[in-house]
Amino acid sequence: VPDLRLLRTATFRTALVYIWLFTASVLIILGMIYYTTAGFLDQQTSETIAVELDGLHDQYRRQGLPGLAEVVGRRARTPRTNALYLIVDPRGQPVAGNLSNWPQVAPGPDGWVEFTLTEAAPDGEGEAAGTYPARARAFMLSGGYRLLVGRDLREREAFQERIVASLTWALALTVGLGTLGGVLISRDFMRRIDAINRTTRRIMTGELHQRIAVAGGGDELDQLARNLNAMLDRIERLMDERRHVAEGIAHDLRTPLARLRSRMELALIEKTDLEGSRSALQDAVSEADRLLATFQALLNIAEAEAGHQQAAFAELDLAALVREMAELYEPVAEEKGQRLETAIGEARIRGHDHLLAQAVANLLDNAIKYTPEGGRIEVSLGPGSADGSTELVVADNGPGIAPEDRERVLRRFVRLEGSRSSPGNGLGLAMVDAVARLHKAALVLDDNRPGLRVVLRFGG
Ligand SMILES: Nc1ncnc2c1ncn2[C@@H]1O[C@H](COP(=O)(O)OP(=O)(O)OP(=O)(O)O)[C@@H](O)[C@H]1O
Numbered sequence: 310v311p312d313l314r315l316l317r318t319a320t321f322r323t324a325l326v327y328i329w330l331f332t333a334s335v336l337i338i339l340g341m342i343y344y345t346t347a348g349f350l351d352q353q354t355s356e357t358i359a360v361e362l363d364g365l366h367d368q369y370r371r372q373g374l375p376g377l378a379e380v381v382g383r384r385a386r387t388p389r390t391n392a393l394y395l396i397v398d399p400r401g402q403p404v405a406g407n408l409s410n411w412p413q414v415a416p417g418p419d420g421w422v423e424f425t426l427t428e429a430a431p432d433g434e435g436e437a438a439g440t441y442p443a444r445a446r447a448f449m450l451s452g453g454y455r456l457l458v459g460r461d462l463r464e465r466e467a468f469q470e471r472i473v474a475s476l477t478w479a480l481a482l483t484v485g486l487g488t489l490g491g492v493l494i495s496r497d498f499m500r501r502i503d504a505i506n507r508t509t510r511r512i513m514t515g516e517l518h519q520r521i522a523v524a525g526g527g528d529e530l531d532q533l534a535r536n537l538n539a540m541l542d543r544i545e546r547l548m549d550e551r552r553h554v555a556e557g558i559a560h561d562l563r564t565p566l567a568r569l570r571s572r573m574e575l576a577l578i579e580k581t582d583l584e585g586s587r588s589a590l591q592d593a594v595s596e597a598d599r600l601l602a603t604f605q606a607l608l609n610i611a612e613a614e615a616g617h618q619q620a621a622f623a624e625l626d627l628a629a630l631v632r633e634m635a636e637l638y639e640p641v642a643e644e645k646g647q648r649l650e651t652a653i654g655e656a657r658i659r660g661h662d663h664l665l666a667q668a669v670a671n672l673l674d675n676a677i678k679y680t681p682e683g684g685r686i687e688v689s690l691g692p693g694s695a696d697g698s699t700e701l702v703v704a705d706n707g708p709g710i711a712p713e714d715r716e717r718v719l720r721r722f723v724r725l726e727g728s729r730s731s732p733g734n735g736l737g738l739a740m741v742d743a744v745a746r747l748h749k750a751a752l753v754l755d756d757n758r759p760g761l762r763v764v765l766r767f768g769g
């Protein structure tokens with residue numbers, strides 16, 4: 310069954326327009342050829358007749374009617390001639406020539422007579438009688454005699470027929486080939502669109518890993534397919550992340566919740582005194598606080614990820630903000646016997662102060678937490694290498710993060726081996742990453758040889 314949808318495709322409609330254009334061009338070109346050629350043939354016929362008439366006129370002057378009749382009779386007997394001759398007497402009776410009677414047509418204003426000849430079937434040859442146009446010019450002889458010289462226009466007729474035949478063929482070919490081409494092109498187009506649709510439907514039914522095939526020609530359909538695939542990659546990554554986050558939440562909150570529950574259960578079972586109950590309650594409260602802190606961290610990330618936060622952007626003094634955070638964390642570092650060194654230059658950016666402060670706090674918290682006692686932590690702020698950029702660096706001389714883990718640790722709930730003993734949920738760097746993305750800043754985790762060097766580059 311032919312696929313009728315083809316006829317509705319944009320490609321086929323375009324092909325149709327081209328078919329019309331081609332057809333019109335073919336018609337115009339052949340029409341022009343016909344008119345110029347036919348006009349040229351007509352003019353040649355007229356000239357030949359005029360010249361012949363002149364010659365016969367001469368003949369008539371020199372030898373009179375008998376001489377003229379003699380020449381006309383001879384010429385009229387030439388076989389297969391397309392020349393027409395007739396001399397008639399004053400009563401209209403033929404005297405010489407190959408026409409049986411004078412045409413019953415009035416001459417045109419230019420002296421030319423256009424008439425139709427009916428050819429009697431030549432005896433014995435079985436050829437059908439035909440009619441064809443003729444064109445002639447009359448000349449008055451003395452004494453009421455008249456001379457007619459003309460040509461039959463069979464050739465012109467044949468030419469006209471040939472042009473009409475060519476036109477028909479050209480039209481048929483143009484329309485036929487055009488339609489065929491249109492169908493072939495549209496079919497290819499439809500096939501590719503169908504493939505896209507099929508893949509899209511499979512994706513809609515849940516096969517999110519499906520990708521649209523790219524033909525490789527690099528045309529607009531390929532570009533569309535590539536963009537759709539890129540979009541799917543992004544969606545899939547986001548879905549994965551969401552799933553990962555959900556699993557992370559379930560996994561990470563189950564342990565503290567279970568702990569909370571067993572503490573309370575224990576407090577219920579053990580018939581302790583008021584002091585014992587109070588301390589059990591105290592433990593439960595701090596466990597609940599940790600849970601709340603985790604939720605807060607998750608909410609902070611969600612907040613930083615919400616694009617509309619850019620509406621809350623304001624011109625802010627980043628130097629003051631970083632200095633404040635460094636002062637806040639200095640006592641914590643000192644407690645671990647660490648040195649916190651700052652080199653904070655002037656820097657103002659447009660941003661979200663609350664989220665930025667949280668991000669800086671997370672970086673300082675990590676640096677202090679993962680660097681052993683007696684370590685060194687550096688915080689610096691100043692112009693970056695790129696023009697107009699501002700770089701915030703938090704560096705330590707602790708264990709650092711191996712290159713292969715540097716991307717992974719930015720995900721929620723990812724904690725590296727060896728950090729499990731220290732408290733934390735693996736949400737700090739995810740938050741920093743979200744804040745960096747919100748500010749269109751580059752976040753780079755680098756080797757501080759030894760230690761970790763985190764660079765946040767704003768602008769530039
Ligand atoms: N300065 C650092 N030095 C060495 N390892 C680090 C450093 N900062 C982060 N890491 C590693 O990256 C992991 C992820 O850090 P992130 O801040 O996201 O989570 P966390 O510190 O474990 O928990 P949270 O920040 O939620 O309390 C850490 O568990 C640790 O393994």
Ligand SMILES: [Mg+2]
Nearest residue numbers: 675733737738
């Ligand atoms: Mg952290």
